[in-house]
Amino acid sequence: MEVDTLRCLDGGFPRKQATYTPQDEKYELRRQRYKGQQYSHLYYCRLHKFREILTSAVKERWPRFPVCTILALEDGKDCVVIGTLYKQMRLKPSILDEYSKERSHVALAKPENFTCPDDYLILEDESGRIKLVGDNVVPSHYVTGVVVAICGQEGKDGEFNVQGILEPNLPPQHPHPNNTVLDDKYVAFVSGFKIGRNDSNPLQVQLLVDHLTGHLGEEQEQSLSAQIVRLIIAGDSVELQNNLLTGQSVSSKEQAKLIEPIKELDLILTQIAASMPIDIMPGPNDPSNFSLPQQPLHKCLFPGATVYSTFLTGTNPHQFELDGVQFLGTSGQNIDDLDKYSEGGDRLDFMERTLRWRHLAPTAPDTLGCYPFTDRDPFVIESCPHVYFCGNQPSYSSRMIKGPGGQMVLLVCIPRFYDTGSAVLVNLRTLQCHLLAFSTTFC
Amino acid sequence: MESKRRKSSTNSGPPLIPPSKRFQANGEGPAPPEPMEEEDFDVDVFLEEALLRDEELMESGVEGLAARLSKWKRKTVTSFDSRSSNIVFQQLDIDYIVGESEKDSTSGRAGPAAILRIFGVTEEGNSVCCHVHGFEPYFYISCLEDVGPDDIPKLRQALEGRMREANRNSKSPSFVTKIEVVQKRSLMYFQLQKSRPFLKITVALPTMVAGCRGILERGINIDGLGQKCFLTYESNVLFALRFMIDCEIVGGNWIELPAGKYRETTRKMSYCQLELDTSYKNVISHSSTGQYSKLAPFRILSFDIECAGRKGHFPEPEQDPVIQIANLVTVQGEQRPMVRSVLTLKACSPIVGADVMSFDTEKEVLLAWRDLIREVDPDIIIGYNICKFDLPYLIERAQVLKIGDFPLIGRIRNSRVRVRDTSFSSRQYGTRESKEVTIEGRVQFDLLQVMQRDYKLSSYSLNSVSAHFLGEQKEDVHHSIISDLQNGNPETRRRLAVYCLKDAYLPQRLLDKLMFMYNYIEMARVTGVPISFLLSRGQSIKVLSQILRKSRQRNFIVPNLKSQGGGQEGFEGATVLEAKAGFYEKPIATLDFASLYPSIMMAYNLCYCTLVKAEDLNKLNLAPEMVSRTPSGETFAKVTLEKGILPEILEELLSARKRAKADLKEAKDPFEKAVLDGRQLALKISANSVYGFTGATVGQLPCLEISSSVTSYGRQMIEHTKNLVEQHFNLSKGYEHQAEVVYGDTDSVMVQFGVHSVEEAMKLGREAAEIISGTFTKPIKLEFEKVYFPFLLISKKRYAGLYWTKTNTYDKMDTKGIETVRRDNCLLVKNLVNECLHKILVERDVAGAVQYVKNTISDLLMNRVDLSLLVITKGLTKTGDDYAVKAAHVELAERMRKRDAATAPTVGDRVPYVIIKAAKGAKAYEKSEDPIFVLENNIPIDPHYYLENQLSKPLLRIFEPILKNASKELLHGSHTRAVSISTPSNSGIMKFAKKQLSCIGCKTPISDESQTLCGHCNGREAELYQKTVVNVRELEQLFGRLWTQCQRCQGSLHQDVLCTSRDCPIFYRRKKAQKDLAEAEVQLDRWQF
Structure with missing residues (x-):
């Protein structure tokens, strides 16, 4: 079906357009398969990559200290080591807990956060590992898998007294196309429809659809809608009916139940796709694979929406360019995992950390499911996005951060639509963002 | 030369002792004593021959080694003056x-x-x-009535003559150095007179005690008196112990x-x-x-060796080199080891925090280890299975390599360490073959032996022990890989060294965690034996030591009695009241006798020296009120006549325990707490072993009169308690309910008071304990300790229940005799039993438990159970030919050897297997198969074997008291009708089968390879795709969790996981997840992205 004719809203406002370049290739697995690979290669690639990045930064920051491997450390001599952090955590859940004899010892209520004051950091490179000590190292800030350069000296007990930690910091950024974008265009972000949950509210979603497609409100609203050039759905559009998928045979009635949420989602997506371009990313509860990078949702799930060329299924993490503005984001697993295994002020802090660590998901594969890559680490952030978004967060928040090289990045937490009824709009020109909230109750 | 020669020297090394000097080894007297439990012999070691010629020792010749080692030397002695x-x-x-x-x-x-x-x-x-x-060795003999003081020189002469005859080669100028008359009293049987004369015979050397004893006991011809036999006293006391007793030295003081x-x-x-x-x-x-x-800051060395075995063989010292030795030295009381070092053969990359010393030849490695020991000078050497493997291996290996200077690792200059085979047998611990390596001046403490002694575990591998106590899995590198790592490069050897260091550290961590040092030193102090005895000998030496000490204070001497009447006759044991099986949903109060047997012995003054011989009863003319008759018919004198020494020992032990417990409550310092807790435990164990000592028919001083009296009193008390409870707590006495004793064990009675709340049951329990205690002789005391609610009583000694000591919440789930940890059970049984008990007792959901069992059985039949849950493990102790009956794991090991000798289990390994479906009529032992092989080839398991041989018994045991027709309901219900059998990929028929794609939805064969679904299923894509993808999701999740766990265990992110620990519960899951994921992805691929 040709969709060009649909690019005008019902009110006659032409929908603005923006040049879209997908950049998901690095997150696509293609035909890579599990063939007995182990995770060590991924860590190795990551360390290798960051060693390149960090070596020059180290020379600048600590010009007088030699860079050496953990093996080559000498007692009491100052030097710099580049390595992967490993956080030893007493409360970290383990699959072995399932086998512990004392049933009562298995914590019944899962705590939200597994950090505790006893946690400590270990620095590891290909040659060995060493425990980090000293006041300059804050274990609660870091997680396993982050690569850093550390300046300090080896003490008597084979521990490393940390004097300073150098993080990779923000990667270089393409200049923001301020001059080429002249008028206001918006990208809409939404996440967590969770269609299929017993108490989900179909009306709320429909309000969003109507608003986006320009079926709602006065002219002013419609003209605003016409400025939205793209919708990004950052994960958790449906709630998987796990109870029906245990492998036990199910009745045809229940089979229908299984498919209903997807059908409903397809209907919604079809409506939107008819009016504007959409990217849909898989999230933790979508019918996609579990490990990061999550592969695009299969088009056979959306027989309706697939017909439109405006409908795109993306990977998670998802990366693209719109009118020269770089976008990068996830459906939230990476940030949620940091929240479990480290401490920070708010979700934006975690997002900022991942940027400063130049790594989208440092906890993968340790506590975050991940494909065992052998030749690369796709989660290394090689160029700095202008907008860094994260779906399925408890509430909306945003912040602009600056990098040492003048990089400007907008961090956006996209709230769960299911809980908040909200979407987020980002202005491509100004990189300002605001909330778009829908409610089905009268105030 | 050899440090200690025992009766039989089995070492195969060159004979270092001139034949003429071997006399001591055979100088035990003509007839060897009958095999006894813990027969101890003194063996003399001669100073001049124990030492090599005093040439100064050669350094191992590796440059710079001495300097590297010397930093670990002990602090130099501050100068002192021996006069001040x-x-x-x-x-x-x-x-x-x-x-x-x-x-x-x-x-x-x-x-x-x-x-x-x-x-x-x-x-x-x-x-x-x-x-x-x-200090001179001595013993006593009874002084016969007609032997006067003048006869003593004659006796001495006769004995001296006989001894010289027996030991012709001795260069000792005299054997019997002194005989004197002493006034003592025999410990055995009650006597009125306080003392009578005995002869104390002092001999020149400790080994001569046994010789003299033999001669005197069998009879000796004394000039003018004729052939006389003597009863000897304290003639079987090891010399070192004799010295300790006489100087009042206790172990570790x-x-x-x-x-x-x-x-x-x-x-x-x-x-x-x-x-x-x-x-x-x-x-x-x-x-x-x-x-x-307190404890002195002694040095503890924990070490582990690695050997490069040949493929398919367990390492043998004759052929396989020692390639690495990891050492950790910890000073007692410090948190961290002061030395972490590993000696490696061939270059090895450095390891952070550890001293790596690499050498080009194996000789250098061994000698460097010797030097390390000498420099570090450990007081205690620990490890896992060091006594049976590591130490003998090192010494035998040095012999093979002809390194004569190696075994100089004791504290005595130039004194070589030797290995000998011993077998240790004790009623409590069973017979165990082991090797004894005597390292003079250094105590060996093999954690494996300790574990086997102190804990009942399903497996004693270091892996499962550390999983059990430290809560972590140990990485296990298969010995076939060890050689590959060794033959690699410095990096692979480093990998091995890290592993070796970890293995050396685990025993130290176990030692700390379980506070063995405190507990064992306390045990040595309480019982008065040297620390080394605690591991190498059984319980009775500890009791004997206490009896000897106490006797010495009271002027008693202990006769050398041997087994009474062949030792076969038993006596009636403890009473177990009939168990009224059932599921009790009202609180059950448990009344316990506190230290029942010790209390009985104290209350009734039961002892060797208070036992009145039947024939003495009339002779001694004792008033009836002066003696007590036990229910088993023996007579004992009451305290007023003679206080027994066993009651005295027990009183001291128990009051010391009470003090320790009181101090423990007061103590703040964790170290002090550890010491006190160790002490109170040692005291408790010692008190309980006194009774066993009197009943050990092949023991040192058995006295069945005492032990049978103890048990008879015990039985009486249990019965008495039962009657009293049921008479007192009933409706006629004004109580609301009729109390009922549902079960009684050796020292406890379980009562259902009929009340509904735990609180009321506790109140009545306390009341009952008080009333009934009042009717017993002190210090026998009935205590109320706990309430079981609910309580599942299966049969005698088998029950489960929630254990309450507080009224607000239960403490734990307590089970007895329900085999959840038996070795030959698969994990499925354990999980199922635990889950059922949890559902029944905690959730109080019997229907839920039944449903859970049904689901599990259905899963089993439908082949949905995780294979790792079905693995059964058995140790391979000898090769197939040596087993009389064909056993499943032995047969499997044989088959695996035919497949691949390199990875097949060898003697000493544990063999994991699953039972597979086989041809009809196949023997059980033919149906065992390697789990990995099963996984790789899709071989169907035999669910009926698991149902009938593994699940049914424990399940029925639990459910029979609860459920009518339990067997029919659980094992034969409708849930057992659907069965799924996978097709093996390697069977003969599969070679002829043609594979064809089928529709993912309905399994209809489809001819067009590009299609995923058949015509009928078109349109169901979304639904069917979801199913496929969910399967992948779950496997991915599992894959990630399993493999990252293994990375954490091995302690490295950047290196591949090598571990092949088959003891680890996730080993098969890891493998299976990998394989399943690959298969699930093939299915997903068919959806063509």
């Missing part, structure tokens, strides 16, 4: 050696004499070796040598920093209280 400073140290080991007697300390007698050596550590951490002179009463040895024989000489009269032994309760 006292030496105080904690002794850890006492042995003796035969040397020339010192002129000033003995009775002026020339010739060889025994010199005791006390090894220990001072508070400052300096090692001490103290030579104690002048502090010793003081007062200023001026000792001197420094002029010609040092040991590597100890302080080497002193003194007389036994000057040794001051401090009792372990106050400042002397």
